[in-house]
Amino acid sequence: MEHDFDRCLDRLHATDLEFASGSLDGLSNHGPMAAEALVQLGHGDRVEPFLDAYVARLRPRPPGRPIGERTSKPPHRRTDGRAAARMDERAAARADERAAALGDVSRAGDWIATWERELEARPWQDVLREAIPTLSDGVLASALHGFLRVAHATRSLERADTPSRRRELAHGLALWSARHQRLPGEPGRAPVPGHDAAAVFAALPRLDVPRRGLIFERLKVLEHEPAFAAAIDAWDASTFQLDGFVRAAAALGAAGVLGVPGSRIALVHVVTGASALRLVAPHLAPADTRRLAGHLLQAAAALWAVYGAPVRVSGAAPDAAAPDAAAPDVAAPDAAAPGAAVPGVAAPGAAAPDAAVPDPATLRQRARSSMDDHAIKLTEAALREHALAPAPLLLRAAATLLEG
Numbered sequence: 244m245e246h247d248f249d250r251c252l253d254r255l256h257a258t259d260l261e262f263a264s265g266s267l268d269g270l271s272n273h274g275p276m277a278a279e280a281l282v283q284l285g286h287g288d289r290v291e292p293f294l295d296a297y298v299a300r301l302r303p304r305p306p307g308r309p310i311g312e313r314t315s316k317p318p319h320r321r322t323d324g325r326a327a328a329r330m331d332e333r334a335a336a337r338a339d340e341r342a343a344a345l346g347d348v349s350r351a352g353d354w355i356a357t358w359e360r361e362l363e364a365r366p367w368q369d370v371l372r373e374a375i376p377t378l379s380d381g382v383l384a385s386a387l388h389g390f391l392r393v394a395h396a397t398r399s400l401e402r403a404d405t406p407s408r409r410r411e412l413a414h415g416l417a418l419w420s421a422r423h424q425r426l427p428g429e430p431g432r433a434p435v436p437g438h439d440a441a442a443v444f445a446a447l448p449r450l451d452v453p454r455r456g457l458i459f460e461r462l463k464v465l466e467h468e469p470a471f472a473a474a475i476d477a478w479d480a481s482t483f484q485l486d487g488f489v490r491a492a493a494a495l496g497a498a499g500v501l502g503v504p505g506s507r508i509a510l511v512h513v514v515t516g517a518s519a520l521r522l523v524a525p526h527l528a529p530a531d532t533r534r535l536a537g538h539l540l541q542a543a544a545a546l547w548a549v550y551g552a553p554v555r556v557s558g559a560a561p562d563a564a565a566p567d568a569a570a571p572d573v574a575a576p577d578a579a580a581p582g583a584a585v586p587g588v589a590a591p592g593a594a595a596p597d598a599a600v601p602d603p604a605t606l607r608q609r610a611r612s613s614m615d616d617h618a619i620k621l622t623e624a625a626l627r628e629h630a631l632a633p634a635p636l637l638l639r640a641a642a643t644l645l646e647g
Contacts, residue, residue, distance in 0.1 A: 307352025311337030389419025428475030430537030
């Protein structure tokens with residue numbers, strides 16, 4: 244089954260990082276992530292049928308060459324100090340060119356070639372450990388899909404280190420690099436003691452933005468919202484604790500999936516993005532994990548500010564421009580409440596304490612027959628979180644998405 248998964252990855256690596264649908268161009272290629280989630284769910288035999296339907300919409304892989312690579316063959320290397328200095332200069336020039344190419348989607352093919360070259364030359368763990376700190380401030384890239392693709396690839400490499408899975412990690416890093424997108428504010432730049440994720444969400448502005456276009460394009464409206472940057476700057480990084488952070492952010496995203504039907508797809512990424520932090524954290528230094536978490540919080544906050552209305556976070560400033568009549572309150576996430584969630588959630592379908600909790604085995608089986616990439620990925624993340632600590636809100640969100 245794992246061999247079949249590699250063969251499916253090879254099919255996908257002949258395609259672009261993105262595709263067009265209708266008037267929207269720039270949609271992420273979800274195929275590899277959904278395929279890896281199906282394998283994780285125990286449905287590896289469903290990967291090929293899923294891809295048979297999925298790949299038809301994808302474009303061919305763009306050509307490219309490694310960024311900063313010399314086009315001419317270097318002369319015989321000397322070992323004296325002058326040669327070492329020239330090598331340092333070339334390395335610095337290569338780093339500068341890569342930095343200038345961050346966020347340039349026209350160089351997607353170059354980014355794929357760049358990360359493929361890196362992963363051919365060095366252990367994938369070393370590449371991942373060095374790459375994520377340089378990319379984390381742009382984790383929003385392609386509505387978090389660069390990071391998500393990296394996380395799924397990381398888990399597949401833990402199962403087996405193969406050339407196909409290294410290439411998949413390269414494609415994930417390439418998407419993250421080509422769509423690298425910074426948001427206003429810098430997590431923890433002006434920390435307020437005790438200002439945790441709950442406080443960040445409670446301080447967010449509530450925006451009434453037309454829900455058209457790609458997610459990452461709509462979030463650019465935050466560039467004109469100083470209250471958003473202030474909330475992010477005030478985060479106290481010392482409050483970060485992995486389990487509490489992931490559970491709280493994922494539960495808030497699930498409340499949004501249940502409470503804001505028109506924003507389900509956008510808010511799914513709050514859940515899957517938070518949960519994916521667990522997949523890469525074991526490979527990072529603690530300081531790099533905390534920094535990545537800060538930028539994931541920033542991305543989740545951006546999604547919530549733009550897509551979370553009419554669900555309110557208790558304590559948030561009222562927005563006179565947004566109707567409150569049907570706006571249920573959602574208490575801010577409580578990192579100290581393991582497994583639970585979002586205390587006081589009143590979002591439709593999410594709040595009732597006696598609401599039926601979907602059976603995990605049933606959800607797993609329903610994902611088997613799904614052709615919805617987001618539903619498959621959300622179900623896998625929800626079941627993974629539920630296995631660690633009861634997560635009824637996540638199970639309900641997954642069931643809702645599987646129902647279509």
